[in-house]
Amino acid sequence: MKTLSKVYTALILLFLFAPIVILIVFSFNGSNSTAVMSGFSFQWYEELFHNSNILEAVRNTLVLAVASAVISTIMGTAAAVGIFRLRSKYLRAALDTVTNIPMINPDIITGISLMLMFVFVGRFFGLSNSLSFWTMLIAHVTFCLPYVILQVLPKLQQMDKSLPEAAMDLGCTHFRAFLKVEIPELFPGILTGMIMAFTMSLDDFVISYFTAGPGFQTLPVLIYSMTKKTVKPTIYSLATIIFFVILALLTLSNLVDSDTDKAIKEARKKKKAKNQAN
Template identity: 70%
Template sequence: MKMKRASKIYTALIMIFLFAPIAILLVFSFNEAKSLSVFTGFSLKWYRELFRDSETLRAVLNTLLLAVSASLISTVMGTAAAVGINKLRNKVLRSTLDSVTNIPMINPDIITGISLMLMFVFVGRLFGAATSLSFWTMLISHITFCLPYVILQVLPKLQQMDQALPEAAMDLGCTPLRAFFKAELPEIMPGVVTGLIMAFTMSLDDFVISYFTAGNGFQTLPIRIYSMTKKTVTPKMYALATIIFFVILSLLLLSNFYDEEAMNKRRQKKKSKEK
């Protein structure tokens, strides 16, 4: 019993460590003064200022645009790749492909970013362009670091699936494409969705690789935060952090709620079947 109490205290201490900094940001985003240590009074001043900051708002839109495109493209390409890898019989090719897929996940972000930047700059120079970095180089980079996560989510689902399923569909007269969409895809859908969500959040959150591959004209939110925190400190950043925190929190709660709902439905279905 004593042991249990100790573990409760320990867990609580770790949670304080994890959430105290976030709580402080939340509180000081409502501070009237610019001070970071003295709370002088409640005010929404910094929120007002944030919503007047067109550059930050622009960056939010850019981030969403990039994350949606990168996650959709990498999910389609990654799912197709997983289907191909799953059918691959050549062992050498398979293990080579597996190791290459692992590279972006193991390599430090700074090396992935530098390596892509060097190539873009070199190729850009070949074509005589002064600046080759743009939205497109960022999109390519984001797709590249998202792909392994999609593949690693989809591949296990394919391996769990009955391998005869698509063959059976085709024997019954489906074209290969139809067999994939009708028989295979529903089986691996959970993996595809998890892969898509992971790719989306990885892309939203990435700073290091974006930093090295971003053009001057295209700014994402993490890059905007970086340049905001480079100069003088303003509580506008706290307001932004607070909004991000609540968006994340509500998304997490929503997905938890959705999961529970789905489980309840499944339970009810089972019950009605039993009757």
């Protein structure tokens, strides 16, 4: 049974990673074939760093991801606080439903629906092309918002209600109590929400595809137009770089996580020892 489970785990991991390994190997291909390996070279990496289209798309993607993460985090955190304090049950149910829509709807529906609205509004104002960086930013903030809200809301529910009350009893205003007491309590949720928003924006293709203007291309949209034609291994070297960046980030965050876990455990132990000593 144990060996069976090990073999099974290995097979699933093989299935998940074989294509990625193949990409990495072929990014060093000496020829421009994407099926036959002949020789070893860095030529595709060189070409990648000389391709101004790709570099610009990388820059665009990062700018868009940072902007939509920041906006959706601020608006989403405020929204979560508002939703949490809402007294009307109906209003709360309505907001919950609306918040769920972008997560349940297929991306293609979200993308098409926003595109149709932008085109309609553009036509209304007599613009020949209404899609731009701004329409994409609106789209990205829209699909990032629910993830931020869903990360912050549980932290609000876990928070000890007497904390902000105590702060106000001690002379804090509502706003100061919120800044000094609630925000630090919510911070882990806010941070996770922001990271999720950032990565969702970074990775999104479908919604970007429908809302991207001709002047502003993100990396996934560019990759799409590149893979419409036969591809050179440049795209593989790009994938390889992305892979190792992600690997490094995930490993780092895992290390940080286990460090904080350890720190928390040790602090608890010390507290326990102290209590026992008393």
